[in-house]
Amino acid sequence: MKFRKIEGGVTAAKGFSAAGISCGIKKEGKKDLALLYSHRPAAAAGMFTRNRFQAAPVIITRRHLATGSARAIIINSGNANACTGEQGLAAARRMAELAAAPLGLLPEEVLVASTGVIGVPLPLEKIEAGIAVLVGELSPAKGQEAAEAILTTDLVVKTTAYQLEIGGRTVTVGGMCKGSGMVCPNMATMLSFITTDCAITAPLLQKALRHTVNLSYNLITVDGNTSTNDMVLALANGAAGNLRITSENEDYHRFLTVLQRVNTELSQKIVRDGEGATKFLEVTIKNAASFADGKKLAMSVLNSNLVKTAFFGEDANWGRIVAALGQTDVPFDPAKVDVFLEDLQVTARGQGVPFDEAQAAAILARKDIKILIDLHLGEETVTAWGTDLSYEYVRINASYRS
Amino acid sequence: MKFRKIEGGVTAAKGFSAAGISCGIKKEGKKDLALLYSHRPAAAAGMFTRNRFQAAPVIITRRHLATGSARAIIINSGNANACTGEQGLAAARRMAELAAAPLGLLPEEVLVASTGVIGVPLPLEKIEAGIAVLVGELSPAKGQEAAEAILTTDLVVKTTAYQLEIGGRTVTVGGMCKGSGMVCPNMATMLSFITTDCAITAPLLQKALRHTVNLSYNLITVDGNTSTNDMVLALANGAAGNLRITSENEDYHRFLTVLQRVNTELSQKIVRDGEGATKFLEVTIKNAASFADGKKLAMSVLNSNLVKTAFFGEDANWGRIVAALGQTDVPFDPAKVDVFLEDLQVTARGQGVPFDEAQAAAILARKDIKILIDLHLGEETVTAWGTDLSYEYVRINASYRS
Numbered sequence: 001m002k003f004r005k006i007e008g009g010v011t012a013a014k015g016f017s018a019a020g021i022s023c024g025i026k027k028e029g030k031k032d033l034a035l036l037y038s039h040r041p042a043a044a045a046g047m048f049t050r051n052r053f054q055a056a057p058v059i060i061t062r063r064h065l066a067t068g069s070a071r072a073i074i075i076n077s078g079n080a081n082a083c084t085g086e087q088g089l090a091a092a093r094r095m096a097e098l099a100a101a102p103l104g105l106l107p108e109e110v111l112v113a114s115t116g117v118i119g120v121p122l123p124l125e126k127i128e129a130g131i132a133v134l135v136g137e138l139s140p141a142k143g144q145e146a147a148e149a150i151l152t153t154d155l156v157v158k159t160t161a162y163q164l165e166i167g168g169r170t171v172t173v174g175g176m177c178k179g180s181g182m183v184c185p186n187m188a189t190m191l192s193f194i195t196t197d198c199a200i201t202a203p204l205l206q207k208a209l210r211h212t213v214n215l216s217y218n219l220i221t222v223d224g225n226t227s228t229n230d231m232v233l234a235l236a237n238g239a240a241g242n243l244r245i246t247s248e249n250e251d252y253h254r255f256l257t258v259l260q261r262v263n264t265e266l267s268q269k270i271v272r273d274g275e276g277a278t279k280f281l282e283v284t285i286k287n288a289a290s291f292a293d294g295k296k297l298a299m300s301v302l303n304s305n306l307v308k309t310a311f312f313g314e315d316a317n318w319g320r321i322v323a324a325l326g327q328t329d330v331p332f333d334p335a336k337v338d339v340f341l342e343d344l345q346v347t348a349r350g351q352g353v354p355f356d357e358a359q360a361a362a363i364l365a366r367k368d369i370k371i372l373i374d375l376h377l378g379e380e381t382v383t384a385w386g387t388d389l390s391y392e393y394v395r396i397n398a399s400y401r402s
Numbered sequence: 403m404k405f406r407k408i409e410g411g412v413t414a415a416k417g418f419s420a421a422g423i424s425c426g427i428k429k430e431g432k433k434d435l436a437l438l439y440s441h442r443p444a445a446a447a448g449m450f451t452r453n454r455f456q457a458a459p460v461i462i463t464r465r466h467l468a469t470g471s472a473r474a475i476i477i478n479s480g481n482a483n484a485c486t487g488e489q490g491l492a493a494a495r496r497m498a499e500l501a502a503a504p505l506g507l508l509p510e511e512v513l514v515a516s517t518g519v520i521g522v523p524l525p526l527e528k529i530e531a532g533i534a535v536l537v538g539e540l541s542p543a544k545g546q547e548a549a550e551a552i553l554t555t556d557l558v559v560k561t562t563a564y565q566l567e568i569g570g571r572t573v574t575v576g577g578m579c580k581g582s583g584m585v586c587p588n589m590a591t592m593l594s595f596i597t598t599d600c601a602i603t604a605p606l607l608q609k610a611l612r613h614t615v616n617l618s619y620n621l622i623t624v625d626g627n628t629s630t631n632d633m634v635l636a637l638a639n640g641a642a643g644n645l646r647i648t649s650e651n652e653d654y655h656r657f658l659t660v661l662q663r664v665n666t667e668l669s670q671k672i673v674r675d676g677e678g679a680t681k682f683l684e685v686t687i688k689n690a691a692s693f694a695d696g697k698k699l700a701m702s703v704l705n706s707n708l709v710k711t712a713f714f715g716e717d718a719n720w721g722r723i724v725a726a727l728g729q730t731d732v733p734f735d736p737a738k739v740d741v742f743l744e745d746l747q748v749t750a751r752g753q754g755v756p757f758d759e760a761q762a763a764a765i766l767a768r769k770d771i772k773i774l775i776d777l778h779l780g781e782e783t784v785t786a787w788g789t790d791l792s793y794e795y796v797r798i799n800a801s802y803r804s
Contacts, residue, residue: 052728053736053752083724085737085753118721119754228725305707305791306799313800319520322485323630326455334455335487350455351487352521389707391793397708398715 002164003258009159011143012174013197015039015239019137020149023130025078025116025123031149033130035099036073036193037138042237044070044111045206047213049230055082056092057112058231064096064108068202071109073193073233074099075150076127077178078116082228091122098128102135113191115152115178115229147176150191153396154180158269164258166251169242171198173255173262177232179270180222190217192232192266198255199238200245207248208256209234216263219295219384221302222274232263271385276392279311279369284383286374293330294382297373300328302386312388314364316357318346325373332375340372404566405660411561413545414576415599417441417641421539422551425532427480427518427525433551435532437501438475438595439540444639446472446513447608449615451632457484458494459514460633466498466510470604473511475595475635476501476533477552479580483516483524484630493524500530504537515593517554517580517631549578552593555798556582560671566660568653571644573600575657575664579634581672582624592619594634594668600657601640602647609650610658611636618665621697621786623704624676634665673787678795681713681771686785688776695732696784702730703773704788714790716766718759720748727775734777742774 011018017037026032046065048058064070074095081088096110103110114122137145147157161174179190194209213232238244245251272280283301288294301307304324310317318339326334339347342363346355363369413420419439428434448467450460466472476497483490498512505512516524539547549559563576581592596611615634640646647653674682685703690696703709706726712719720741728736741749744765748757765771 050729051725052730052734053724080721083721083736083749083753085751088753118719118725119749228721228728305795309796309799312796315800317520319482319485319630322455323453323520326453326630328454332454334485347485347521349487351485389796391796393707394711394714394791394793394796397711398717 003162003261006161006163006172008161009143009147009174010036010176010193010195011140012161013172013195013239015197015237016195017138017140017142018146019134019139019142020145020147021130021134021137024126025076031145032076032078033127033134034075034146034149035134035138036146036195037103038071038235038237040237040239041069042071042235043068043200043202043205045202045209045234047209047232049227051228053083053228055080055114055229056084056088057081057114058229059089060092060096061111061113061231064111067108070111070235071105072099072103073111073113074131075113075191077150077152079114079120079122080116080118080229081114081122083119084121087121091124094124095127098131111233113231115150115191118228143176150176150178152178152180153275154178154273156273158266158273160262160265162258162261164254166198166254167242169240171240171242171255172196173198173258175262175266177266177270180273180275190227190230190270192217194232194234194259194262196234196236197239198236198245199240199242200236200255204245204252205234205236208259211256212260212263215260216267220267220271221299221386222271222277268385271387274387275396276390277387278390279388280367281311281386281388282370282383283386284370284372284381286372286381287376287378288380288382289378291380291382294380295384296328296330297325298382298384300324301371302384305389308387308389311364311369312390314361316341316346316360316364318352321371322347322350332377336376338374342370405564405663408563408565408574410563411545411549411576412438412578412595412597413542414563415574415597415641417599417639418597419540419542419544420548421536421541421544422547422549423532423536423539426528427478433547434478434480435529435536436477436548436551437536437540438548438597439505440473440637440639442639442641443471444473444637445470445602445604445607447604447611447636449611449634451629453630455485455630457482457516457631458486458490459483459516460631461491462494462498463513463515463633466513469510472513472637473507474501474505475513475515477515477593478529479552479554480518481516481522481524482518482520482631485521486523489523493526496526497529500533513635515633517552517593520630545578552578552580554580554582555677556580556675558675560668560675562664562667564660564663566656568600568656569644571642573642573644573657574598575600575660577664577668579668579672582675582677592629592632592672594619596634596636596661596664598636598638599641600638600647601642601644602638602657606647606654607636607638610661613658614662614665617662618669622669622673623701623788624673624679670787673789676789677798678792679789680792681790682769683713683788683790684772684785685788686772686774686783688774688783689778689780690782690784691780693782693784696782697786698730698732699727699775700784700786702726704786707791710789710791713766713771714792716763718743718748718762718766720754723773724749724752734779738778740776744772
C-alpha cells in the first residue's frame with residue numbers, strides 16, 4: 001500500500017485548526033494550553049487509561065464521546081486534574097463549556113484532556129483567560145504550537161502526518177502526542193490526538209483506533225507505570241470527500257494501515273523521548289503461544305530494571321533477559337529459548353553460547369538495539385518498544401513535583 | 403512470648419559449624435565459598451524461586467531435600483550456575499559430592515546453593531581445591547566467615563540469632579542471608595540459611611518455613627526482579643534436647659514465632675542493603691479484601707520507579723502512590739482511599755488534602771519511612787518493605803557483569 005509522509009501534524013488534514021499558548025499554569029511562560037478544532041462535524045473515538053484512578057478529564061471526555069461525534073478538544077498541561085474529586089469533575093466540565101461558548105458549540109461537542117501533576121486543583125481562572133485568547137489564535141498553521149503546549153517532561157515535540165488515496169480521494173491522517181515517563185502498556189501519562197479528513201463512521205473509527213492503539217501505544221513502556229490521565233482521541237471530519245467508510249471494506253483497511261503507521265510512529269516518538277533514555281530497545285518475542293503471552297514476556301523484559309540498567313551500561317548481560325522472561329506466569333520451555341542481540345546469538349536453547357565480545361560491544365554501543373527472543377513454541381510474534389534506565393531518569397523523577 | 407536476641411548467626415544454634423574462604427571465583431581474593439555443617443542429623447526444609455529458569459543448584463537441592471533431612475550446605479558466590487544446561491546440573495551434583503566425601507556423608511545429604519553471574523560455567527577445579535581447605539576450617543566460631551562468603555553486591559554481612567524456651571529447653575534459631583538486587587516477592591537473588599537446634603519433624607519445619615517466608619522474604623522488593631537461584635534453607639538438628647515437635651501444638655507456635663522473627667529480620671536486612679538504597683520504605687495496606695490483594699497493591703507501590711524516585715528525591719508526590727495502586731487489577735473504590743506518610747495524611751477519600759510541607763519534608767528526610775494506605779474495604783492488613791531508586795542503583799547495575 002502506498003502512503004506518503006507529509007509535513008505537519010494535527011492540522012495536516014483538511015478542515016482542522018489548532019492553537020497553543022501559555023496561560024500561566026506552567027512556570028516560565030511555557031505553553032500549557034492547546035485547542036484543536038474541526039471546521040466540520042467529525043466522528044470521534046477514544047481510548048483511555050485502565051488505571052482505577054481515572055482523572056476528571058477522562059471521565060468527562062468519555063461522557064462527551066457517547067454521541068460518537070465532537071468538534072473540538074481542549075487540552076492543558078502542567079496539571080492533571082486527577083484525584084481532585086467533585087471539584088475536579090466540575091472543573092473539567094467547565095473547561096469544555098469555556099471552549100464551547102466562543103466556538104458556538106455545545107459543551108458535549110468539546111473533549112477535554114489534562115496532563116501534569118496529580119491532586120492539585122485546576123487553576124480555572126487562568127484557563128478561562130487563556131481560552132479567550134486561544135480561540136482567536138486558531139489556525140491551520142498553528143499545529144506546532146498546539147503540539148508544544150501539551151508537553152510536560154518531554155524534550156521534543158511529537159507530530160506526524162501521512163497521506164494515502166482512499167476511494168480516489170487524498171486522505172490525510174495526522175497527529176500529535178506527548179509522553180515521556182509514567183509510560184507503560186495500556187497507555188501512560190500519554191496523550192495523543194489524531195485528526196483525519198477521512199469520511200468514516202464513528203463505530204469504525206473507534207474500531208480502527210482500538211486496533212491500532214493495541215499495536216502501538218499499548219506495546220511501549222518507559223517505566224512500567226500507567227497514568228491516571230491517558231487518552232488517545234481521534235477526530236474524522238470527512239473533508240477529504242471520500243465515500244464514507246461504513247463497512248470493513250478495502251477503504252477501511254487502507255485507512256487502518258495509515259492510521260497504524262501514524263500511531264506506531266507517534267508511540268515510538270514517546271519511547272525515544274523516554275525520560276533519561278539513551279537507548280531505544282525493540283524486543284520481539286517470536287513463536288509465542290499467543291499475542292497476550294508474547295506481550296507479557298516482551299513487557300517483562302522491557303520493564304526489568306536490571307535489563308534496562310544493563311543496556312544503559314552496554315553490558316551483554318543476557319542472564320537478566322532470561323530471568324525477566326522466567327518470572328512471568330507465561331508457560332514456555334526454558335530449554336528451547338534462543339536470544340539474539342541484533343544478529344548476534346547470545347543464548348541457545350536456554351544456555352549461554354560463546355560470542356564475540358567485541359561484536360557485542362559494537363551492537364550495544366548503538367542507540368537502537370533489537371532483541372529477538374525465540375520461544376520455539378507457537379506461531380505468534382509480538383514486538384514491543386522500551387528504553388534503558390539511566391542516571392538521568394532518576395534525576396528527572398526525583399524532583400518532578402517540586 | 404519472650405524471645406531474646408543473641409550474638410552470632412548461622413552457628414549460634416548448638417551443633418553447627420561453618421567456614422568461608424576464597425577459592426578464586428571472585429576477583430581480588432574475596433571470600434566466595436561457604437560450608438555449613440550440622441554435627442547431627444537434621445530435619446531439612448526449603449523454599450525456592452518461582453522463576454521458570456531454575457538454576458542447577460535449585461534443581462539439585464530440591465532433589466536432595468526429598469528425604470526431609472540433610473547434614474551440610476555448600477554455597478558459592480560469584481557464579482550462579484544458572485542457564486548452564488546438563489553441564490551445570492553435573493557441576494551442582496559434583497559440588498555436593500566434593501563436600502560430602504571428606505565429611506563422610508552421602509551426596510544426597512549435602513544441599514547446594516549458588517549466586518552470581520548467570521550463564522557462565524562453574525569453575526569446578528577452583529571449587530574442588532576450595533572444598534579441601536574449607537572442610538578443615540569448619541568451626542562453630544566461623545559463622546561470620548561463611549556469611550561473608552555468600553555475598554555478591556551486598557555491602558554488609560547479614561546474620562541474626564534469637565533464643566526462646568521451648569518445652570523447658572533453650573532453643574536457638576540463627577541464620578545468614580545475602581541479597582541486594584534482583585530482589586522481589588517470591589524470592590530474589592537471595593539466599594538465606596537458617597539453623598536451629600530445635601527438635602522438629604521435617605514436615606513441620608517445612609510448614610513453618612513456608613509460613614514465615616511468605617510473611618518475610620516474599621514481602622520485600624528492591625527492584626521487582628525474581629532471580630533464577632533464590633532459596634531459603636532450614637536445618638533443625640534437635641541438639642537443644644526439647645521434646646520433638648510433631649504436631650502444631652504450643653511448642654510449634656513458639657518455634658514459629660521465633661522463626662518468623664529471624665526471617666523478618668534477615669529479609670529486612672536485605673532491603674536495607676538494597677542496591678543503592680537510601681530509604682527503607684514500609685508500605686502497609688490496611689483493610690484490604692484479602693492478603694493477596696493487599697500484597698499486590700503494596701508491591702505495586704514499592705515496585706513503581708516513579709514512587710521510588712520520588713522518595714529518593716524526598717518529594718511528597720502522593721499522586722504516584724495512588725497511580726501505582728490504580729494500575730493493578732485489584733478491585734477497590736478509589737474514592738475511599740486514604741494515604742498517610744507516617745502520621746501525616748496526604749490523601750483523603752482518593753483526593754489530595756492540604757498538608758504542612760515542612761512536616762512532609764521532615765518525614766521524607768528520614769531514612770525509614772512508613773506509608774499507610776487504608777482502602778476501607780475489607781479486614782486484611784499486609785505490610786511489605788522496599789527501597790527508593792537512586793543514581794547508585796543505576797551505577798551498580800550498569801556495570802555488574804563487566
